[in-house]
Amino acid sequence: MEEIIDLIATDSAASEVTSKLKDVLFAKAAERIENQRPEIANSVFGDNEVEDEVTTEPETSEDE
Numbered sequence: 001m002e003e004i005i006d007l008i009a010t011d012s013a014a015s016e017v018t019s020k021l022k023d024v025l026f027a028k029a030a031e032r033i034e035n036q037r038p039e040i041a042n043s044v045f046g047d048n049e050v051e052d053e054v055t056t057e058p059e060t061s062e063d064e
Contacts, residue, residue, distance in 0.1 A: 001024065003020060004017065004020050004021060004024065023049055
């Protein structure tokens with residue numbers, strides 16, 4: 001973050017400042033994604049057992 005302030009204070013080009021801002025934002029977003037990945041993967045692919053649905057057909061008598 002200090003690098004961004006230094007770029008602004010030294011009147012660096014706007015493209016340099018925005019590029020640095022993007023780099024910082026992408027790094028923070030990637031870090032948050034990596035931190036959330038195990039929790040989300042566990043909720044989607046975790047050890048939650050899914051009960052098999054058993055479908056039963058109505059019984060019909062042979063007399064019909």
